[in-house]
Amino acid sequence: MTGVLAALRGSRTTLGAALFALVLFVVGTVHTAGFASGDNIRQLLVFASFVGFAALGQTLVVLGGGLDLSVPWLISFGGIQLAVLCAGGMNQVLAVVVCVVVGLLVGLVNGIGVTVFGVAPIVMTLGVGGLVQAYLLAVGLLKATGNDVPTIASGVANGALGPIPVVAVVWLVVALVVAVVLARTRFGRSVYATGENDVVAVLSGIDTGRVRMITYAVSGAASAFAGVIISGYIGKAYLEIGQPFLFASIAALVIGGASILGGRGTYFGTVVGAIALTLLNSLLPLFNLDPASLSIAYGLVILVGVRVTTTRGTGRGWGRRARRAEESEAG
Amino acid sequence: MTIIDGAGTGAGAGRGPAAGPAAGPARELVVTGLEKAYGRNQVLRGVDLTARFGTVHALLGENGAGKSTLIKILGGVTRQDAGTVSLGGRKLPPGGVTAAQRAGVRVVFQELSSIANLSVAENLLYRAEPHRAGVVAGRRLQRRAAELLARFGMDRLDPGRRVADLDLAERQLLEVVKALAAEPRVLVLDEATSALSSADSSWVLDQGRQAAARGCAVLLITHRLGEVRDVADRLTVLRSGTTVLVGRPDEFDDDTMITEMLGRRVERLFPPRTPPGEDVVVAVRGGRVGERLGPLDLEVRAGEIAGLGGLQGQGQREVLRALAGATRWTGGEVTVRGREHHPATPAEAIRAGITYVPEDRQREGLLLTRSVLVNSSLSSLFSLVRRGLLDRRREAQRSRAVAGDTGLPEGRLHAPVSMLSGGNQQKVVLARALYREPTVLLLHDCTRGVDVGTKADIFALVAGLAAKGTGVVFYSSDLSELAHFCDRVYVMAEGRVRGRLDAAGGELSEESILRLALTHRADDTGEEAPAP
Incomplete structure (x- = not known):
């Protein structure tokens, strides 16, 4: 709880994102009857948690000054590998664990490439993403109609605890844990320090290489897990299920007020960003736009949203933070 | 104590707005009533300064006195709220680096501004590269740069080297050459000697003198009073955003200057x-x-x-x-x-x-957007962990104590360090080094x-x-x-x-x-x- 409060205090931009989400929600409610219905809200929460899991690792990686472009392929991997393992008769719980652990290891490969071999994050993670895709294609894991999803995945994706979807509950718990880790542990501090200024962090005794490696590993694991629940929801696992989530994972954290350059932001912000993004996704189609206009509107709203929620850094933005940034120039 | 400069208008015959820059008889840089606030923080409260062409004018003041803001306005980086800057009788339009440069103002900023991935030559002739049909002529570029460096007696900088490979002092020297090469009418040296050895410092000061001899008004910002005595013709002292002392260096002893800068006496x-x-x-x-x-x-x-x-x-x-x-x-x-x-x-x-206070506090010492608290405890986090979590109460206690020890102003524990003056930023780096008695x-x-x-x-x-x-x-x-x-x-x-x-x-x-x-x-x- 303290983590959440600290996040709220620390980040006015998160408040901006929450406001943005609220506006979208109100517009939806006014425009369409049933938008605020329990069913729809539950549905939205499930979708938002997909984005939330995809963006979990991404947030850590970006806070640490990196970027993980392998997210969508690891999502596809999580779904397909699980389906294949279960089709082969493996215990379903064990299969989920295997998928997540392999995701973690793939993430670790990203981390090693970036920290030990000094490959640029974009290049490294894109390359690894390509390798994951190649693995799925080459090993012949794919069925033309999509692979059937085991019951555990669809159970998690569709189950409910009372009125609340299971996925949303899991997400809430994970979000609280991540918030505490970021705000209240040495590792959390180290992530922020590494992302803001690598040299300062190293000279202050932080093992920035290890910190980065862990963020990439977490990202791999979180993406694979996202793949499990997303495929469970869809009911089929195929190569393209991860594709929408590359953009979404980055957009959510940026809307939530994180700096894409690292060092600033919170997972709480990303959660709000994921909700805002999901609202937007479900709202726009209600306006009966043709596909082209829909894409344009989507892009524009996100740009405006990001501009409104992140005013820091330009020195010309509004709000106290921007003024402070200018004051710092004084003297 | 304050001596208001009356000599500046002495040669004022035939001054007019139509006069060309070279013919302008008001041969001086005049700053009047400059005011600037950042939010509620009033940094300049009516600064006056007159620096004649052909002289070296020292600008003194402690960190936070407003020197940096003043020269940012001169350089067109920041726009003043009130007051004017005029050059040879012509008002400088406020704001706009290009306008300031066109008027002949060149500022060597404390924060170095060379492009790290370009060579010395490319930086020197940036946007003035010799070219053939739009393509930069590499060899001519090198030659021209070498000529420039030789002209100002700085041949030890190799025009072919990448700026990223230069040390702090060499970069600073490059900045000075870059400014000199533009043949400015007003040259501002913002603590340009603070990173330099005495040999390099005297090169910079010497170049300042020579530029003045060529008719330039050189504004020298330094904390070293010896330098002021050696090269400055006149000086202006700022304190809390106002001009408090104007005169010739030989009119004042060191104590007077320091007392005026601080508004208090430093015993020793x-x-x-x-x-x-x-x-x-x-x-x-x-x-x-x-x-x-x-x-x-x-x-x-x-x-x-x-x-x-x-x-x-x-x-x-x-x-x-x-x-x-x-x-x-x-x-x-x-x-x-x-x-x-x-x-x-x-x-x-x-x-x-073993704790280390690195050379460059901005790049190696501080997380600028983070608070004094976070910066001071950064290298001691391992000693603050209790049951896997940071003990934030202990952290706050220790940070407050060590901030007090270093003499940081109270109540700034949660302020981002970017808001502090340079001196206080340095104290934050020290606070980190002293967090656990080294x-x-x-x-x-x-x-x-x-x-x-x-x-x-x-x-x-x-x-x-x-x-x-x-x-x-x-x-x-x-x-x-x-x-x-x-x-x-x-x-x-x-x-x-x-x-x-x-x-x-x-x-x-x-x-x-x-x-x-x-x-x-x-x-x-x-x-x-x-x-x-």
Whole structure:
């Protein structure tokens, strides 16, 4: 709880994102009857948690000054590998664990490439993403109609605890844990320090290489897990299920007020960003736009949203933070 | 005390707005009633300044007095709220770097502005590259750059080198050449000498004089009063955003200038010292770092302030970084309190009680957007963990205490350090180094660009720490600090210790350091003797 409060205090931009989400929600409610219905809200929460899991690792990686472009392929991997393992008769719980652990290891490969071999994050993670895709294609894991999803995945994706979807509950718990880790542990501090200024962090005794490696590993694991629940929801696992989530994972954290350059932001912000993004996704189609206009509107709203929620850094933005940034120039 | 400059209007015959820049009879830079606020923070409250063409004009004031803001306005980087700047009788349009440059204003900023991935030549002739059909002519570019460097007597900068490979001092020199090459009418040197050795400093000052002789108005910002006496024709002192003193340097003694800058008297810059103990805390025998440093012998006793002297770039930085674990020793024997110590990372050194205040507080020292609290505890987080979580109450207590020790203003614990003045930022870096009482404190030019009052605070703090038994290794580009603050100075040249000067033996003085540093450079090709 303290983590959440600290996040709220620390980040006015998160408040901006929450406001943005609220506006979208109100517009939806006014425009369409049933938008605020329990069913729809539950549905939205499930979708938002997909984005939330995809963006979990991404947030850590970006806070640490990196970027993980392998997210969508690891999502596809999580779904397909699980389906294949279960089709082969493996215990379903064990299969989920295997998928997540392999995701973690793939993430670790990203981390090693970036920290030990000094490959640029974009290049490294894109390359690894390509390798994951190649693995799925080459090993012949794919069925033309999509692979059937085991019951555990669809159970998690569709189950409910009372009125609340299971996925949303899991997400809430994970979000609280991540918030505490970021705000209240040495590792959390180290992530922020590494992302803001690598040299300062190293000279202050932080093992920035290890910190980065862990963020990439977490990202791999979180993406694979996202793949499990997303495929469970869809009911089929195929190569393209991860594709929408590359953009979404980055957009959510940026809307939530994180700096894409690292060092600033919170997972709480990303959660709000994921909700805002999901609202937007479900709202726009209600306006009966043709596909082209829909894409344009989507892009524009996100740009405006990001501009409104992140005013820091330009020195010309509004709000106290921007003024402070200018004051710092004084003297 | 305040002498208002009446001479500026003396040659005012035939002044008119239509007069061309060269013919303009008001041959001066005039700043009147300049005001600027950032939010509620009123930085300038009516600054007046008159600097005549053909003179060097010193601008003095402690950190936060408004000097930087003033020159940002001159350079067109920031726009003033009120007041005017005029050049040779013509008003400068407010805001706009290009307009300021076109009017002939060139500012050498404290924050260096060269492009790291371009070469020296490319930076020098940036946006003025010689080209053939739109393609930069590489060889001509090199030649032109070499000519420029030679013209200003800076041929030791190789035009082909990448700026990223230059050290801080060389980058600073490049900035100065870049500004000189534009043949400005107003040249602003913002603490341009603070990172430089005395030889390089005198080159900069000499170039300033020569530019003035060519008819330029040179605005010299420095914390070194000696420089003001050496080269400035006039001076202006700012305090809290207003002009408090104007006149010729020889009209005032040092005390008067310092008192005017601070608004209070500084009793003494260098605190009284307690004699160091006998226990050796750090011993280096035959230490080597790569090809360039060593073999090197060095000893620091408990409670001792050991200086690293010599010209800039003689291996002092490498010694400090190797002791701090930022680079590795490649040979030799290093012990801390008698135990073998070869740290592979700064983390190891920190755990062994060795803390390091790096050279460049903005790039190596501080998380600028983070609070004083977060910055001060950053290297001691491991000591604050309780059951896996940071003990934030203890952190706040300790941070508040150590911020108090360093003399940071109270109630700024949660302020981002970017909001603090340079002097206070330096104190934050020190606070981190003192968070857990260090066995060895490594200080790399920690008084660079810091005002006299803060300097006195820092010296008192370090002396107090030494009195409690910490061994201090102190490097400064300011010879007088080495001579007056240290118990002992190891004078370095070309990666080796060339001599040891003890304060107790009466051998230690600015002159003896310089003599030792220079005599060992005499055989070297790079002629570094102070320019005539």
